[in-house]
Amino acid sequence: xxxxxxxxxxxxxxxxxxxxxxxxxxxxxxxxxxxxxxxxxxxxxxxxxxxxxxxxxxxxxxxxxxxxxxxxxxxxxxxxxxxxxxxxxxxxxxxxxxxxxxxxxxxxxxxxxxxxxxxxxxxxxxxxxxxxxxxxxxxxxxxxxxxxxxxxxxxxxxxxxxxxxxxxxxxxxxxxxxxxxxxxxxxxxxxxxxxxxxxxxxxxxxxxxxxxxxxxxxxxxxxxxxxxxxxxxxxxxxxxxxxxxxxxxxxxxxxxxxxxxxxxxxxxxxxxxxxxxxxxxxxxxxxxxxxxxxxxxxxxxxxxxxxxxxxxxxxxxxxxxxxxxxxxxxxxxxxxxxxxxxxxxxxxxxxxxxxxxxxxxxxxxxx
Amino acid sequence: xxxxxxxxxxxxxxxxxxxxxxxxxxxxxxxxxxxxxxxxxxxxxxxxxxxxxxxxxxxxxxxxxxxxxxxxxxxxxxxxxxxxxxxxxxxxxxxxxxxxxxxxxxxxxxxxxxxxxxxxxxxxxxxxxxxxxxxxxxxxxxxxxxxxxxxxxxxxxxxxxxxxxxxxxxxxxxxxxxxxxxxxxxxxxxxxxxxxxxxxxxxxxxxxxxxxxxxxxxxxxxxxxxxxxxxxxxxxxxxxxxxxxxxxxxxxxxxxxxxxxxxxxxxxxxxxxxxxxxxxxxxxxxxxxxxxxxxxxxxxxxxxxxxxxxxxxxxxxxxxxxxxxxxxxxxxxxxxxxxxxxxxxxxxxxxxxxxxxxxxx
Numbered sequence: 140x141x142x143x144x145x146x147x148x149x150x151x152x153x154x155x156x157x158x159x160x161x162x163x164x165x166x167x168x169x170x171x172x173x174x175x176x177x178x179x180x181x182x183x184x185x186x187x188x189x190x191x192x193x194x195x196x197x198x199x200x201x202x203x204x205x206x207x208x209x210x211x212x213x214x215x216x217x218x219x220x221x222x223x224x225x226x227x228x229x230x231x232x233x234x235x236x237x238x239x240x241x242x243x244x245x246x247x248x249x250x251x252x253x254x255x256x257x258x259x260x261x262x263x264x265x266x267x268x269x270x271x272x273x274x275x276x277x278x279x280x281x282x283x284x285x286x287x288x289x290x291x292x293x294x295x296x297x298x299x300x301x302x303x304x305x306x307x308x309x310x311x312x313x314x315x316x317x318x319x320x321x322x323x324x325x326x327x328x329x330x331x332x333x334x335x336x337x338x339x340x341x342x343x344x345x346x347x348x349x350x351x352x353x354x355x356x357x358x359x360x361x362x363x364x365x366x367x368x369x370x371x372x373x374x375x376x377x378x379x380x381x382x383x384x385x386x387x388x389x390x391x392x393x394x395x396x397x398x399x400x401x402x403x404x405x406x407x408x409x410x411x412x413x414x415x416x417x418x419x420x421x422x423x424x425x426x427x428x429x430x431x432x433x434x435x436x437x438x439x440x441x442x443x444x445x446x447x448x449x450x451x452x453x454x455x456x457x458x459x460x461x462x463x464x465x466x467x468x469x470x471x472x473x474x475x476x477x478x479x480x481x482x483x484x485x486x487x488x489x490x491x492x493x494x495x496x497x498x499x500x501x502x503x504x505x506x
Numbered sequence: 507x508x509x510x511x512x513x514x515x516x517x518x519x520x521x522x523x524x525x526x527x528x529x530x531x532x533x534x535x536x537x538x539x540x541x542x543x544x545x546x547x548x549x550x551x552x553x554x555x556x557x558x559x560x561x562x563x564x565x566x567x568x569x570x571x572x573x574x575x576x577x578x579x580x581x582x583x584x585x586x587x588x589x590x591x592x593x594x595x596x597x598x599x600x601x602x603x604x605x606x607x608x609x610x611x612x613x614x615x616x617x618x619x620x621x622x623x624x625x626x627x628x629x630x631x632x633x634x635x636x637x638x639x640x641x642x643x644x645x646x647x648x649x650x651x652x653x654x655x656x657x658x659x660x661x662x663x664x665x666x667x668x669x670x671x672x673x674x675x676x677x678x679x680x681x682x683x684x685x686x687x688x689x690x691x692x693x694x695x696x697x698x699x700x701x702x703x704x705x706x707x708x709x710x711x712x713x714x715x716x717x718x719x720x721x722x723x724x725x726x727x728x729x730x731x732x733x734x735x736x737x738x739x740x741x742x743x744x745x746x747x748x749x750x751x752x753x754x755x756x757x758x759x760x761x762x763x764x765x766x767x768x769x770x771x772x773x774x775x776x777x778x779x780x781x782x783x784x785x786x787x788x789x790x791x792x793x794x795x796x797x798x799x800x801x802x803x804x805x806x807x808x809x810x811x812x813x814x815x816x817x818x819x820x821x822x823x824x825x826x827x828x829x830x831x832x833x834x835x836x837x838x839x840x841x842x843x844x845x846x847x848x849x850x851x852x853x854x855x856x857x858x859x860x861x862x863x864x865x866x867x
Binding site for chain 1: 860
């Protein structure tokens, strides 16, 4: 398959591994931000090929993982209402809320539907005018344009029974939160290629400058990741801290202008809680005043006390790269994909699931 | 109603207390994942159904083969049943009717049997267009002709609108196992080679692409077909020890089941597993691993090492096996499956808990 096979070529990949090891004169700690990147790295064992010169820590770029518990409980409560249909991407269905997950809500009679696009959810709304159809709008900047488009269409077409449960988060504020967190050890970032396909990389330039870290926009295949790592290591070795683009076949500096325009028309930034991490200022999106009528949280106000997380789950530390999944005491014992304590063990982009699927065993946490 | 439920409960004869060896989790209910063919399905069968059935379940049920092989009057009969609930009922390349016949025919073929007779039950939802029913039954008839089986008995039921998704089809089948044929899920030995009869993932991706409303360039169609002729050719070419059609849960789940049944380890080569380019492309887009996607016309054969090339050649000479490939080997060790990946790494090919869920981005 073109544009895939070339980037999975073993010989090119292994040559890059050699080049990275030759270039690094000391140990560098890098973070790949996106969960899709984490899965490729762990699945192929690339992190182990690069040790000890390169330490890879895994970032918060798993939309399912950082969606707060309270919003998942809210989604489950909406799904159980007889007057509502909850539409979601499939990934969200097995993520544990405080009591149950959406699959259990569905088994208990809730109307939960897996869709592949928010526009499909809009279609569900048009076909079921007697119900309120809520789309669980999860994700980073990558999924925001399509979600914005669905709300825009709903308004244009007068589909009043459509609403979004918005859980959108943004990458740059999360990078800042990691950089300023006590004990941060990340020295360079592989920025998420898909997010930058939408946003471009202008907003990363002040981060690289102000915090003195190299940031390389990187793709998702083994060769992409290794090339991104090599570019980051070269910057570190040469004392540079710039934004560079490895993912040239997809990303340009200004991103996708129409996509950015529709996000801007429908959403505005807001403070948002990240599961396991806490509130990060200006790190989320919410519907603008003109589209507020489509906000599911206003239509179905939250009831009950805020839920609390499992005390054993270290998802927060995993998501900011402070510990690796196999350093968590619950990893692989109390927490498995079948009975997860936290979202990173469930999602196809979660770091804990990546480790478990690759057969990594638990290690004792460093003292 | 008793006035004093407490004493009523106390006086209830002990014989009436339902007991099963493993207590059912209180308040638990069936999840869709219990139908995925993965770990949850196995837990449901092993921990809930088989214990309740107790002595009623013959040793053949616990063997968890594709079909049971029972002996009567000196004849070895293979017997199986299968329910088909696929959504949508019509998908690229086929429909639920052809699937229901081929599925049962293939379950019989996996025991080395020659399929003979089928039954079919149709559960129809009120409002189903008769035209659709006609298309499904026409496909069933064609599939029976192709597999050379007779549909000898059946049943139809109609349920209220909303109680079934258009229609469900249930088929059972009986076949005869010829003398000298010995295949079974527990017969894999270290050193045996693992053959896959065709490209994997085509059926599941065809169904999912229709469900997702995604159209891909190039044809994506279900691989449903009878495997009887292919199996006969392979059995004639050498010592085939195990056969299993890689349906629900895909190749990965089937290899895990067989490793478990035979008490052996297996090592597969990721790059040796045939996958058609449009199927690979679709899996990339939907975030699926083709090794876990369902097939309806692909089987796994575990073959004695000295006969592997001959059996592979026989498979490739048959139209249903032209893309057959040796994908791995049986090795000594605990019942696990490892996958060798491109960069020289190895990762365990585990059985998934439930269904693969399409990812967000």
